[in-house]
Amino acid sequence: MKKRISIVALAALTLIGTTFTSCEAVKNANNTQKGAGIGAVAGAVIGGVIGNNVGKGGNGALGAVLGGVVGGVAGGVIGNKMDKQAREIDNAIPGADVERVGEGIKLTLNENAVRFDTNKSTLTATAKANLDKLVTVFSQYPDTDIVIYGYTDSTGPADFNLKLSQDRANSVKNYLSGKGLVASRFTVQGMGIADPIATNDTPDGRSKNRRVEFAITANQKMIQEAEKEAKK
DSSP, X not given: OOOOOOHHHHHHHHHHHHHHHTOGGGGGOOHHHHHHHHHHHHHHHHHHHHHHHHHTTOOSHHHHHHHTOOOHHHHHHHHHHHHHHHHHHHHHOTTSEEEEETTEEEEEEOTTTSOBOTTOOOBOHHHHHHHHHHHHHHHHXXXXXXXXXXXXXXXXXXXXXXXXXXXXXXXXXXXXXXXXXXXXXXXXXXXXXXXXXXXXXXXXXXXXXXXXXXXXXXXXXXXXHHHHHHTO
């Protein structure tokens, strides 16, 4: 899998290292105690980043994933499960941008993976084929909540693009649930022209901005099971 350490993870690791190396007692701590300490420090760092992100108007998949952080040993249990799922998604769809962030997964599918007809929300055959691969993975990990974000480029009126992005996100949700996945796992949000990941001044940049993002986080069942496992 294309591994990345986000700024959030790097900051957390730096602070954790500083905290633990300055505390002689941690050498004698058991794994549960160490995990709880790591979770507390990382949670503080991530919480600060979430606050800054929201303050700047960012509320897409990254914010949703970071907002689902549990922390502590239970968070480590969840993270291990997400590691495995992320690898399987990456193997299933080589063109996907799979990022393990916090205790969740941010998945970006650009036009090469999920394509729509121009100004329409109808899924193409290529899009359906790639979503079928996601169905296979998602069905193996039923204890997750998934938010689907639709994006467009800046071409055309903003209000039209906002509705179009919502319709496209709904098309993805309806296709996935139509393949047997539980519909209540999914939430959709149209983002329109917000949060571009490339310039809108070139055809290539606009193509990158026309995308679908997924925020994959633990649902309550997974959290409760992770908390039980952490207490063993």
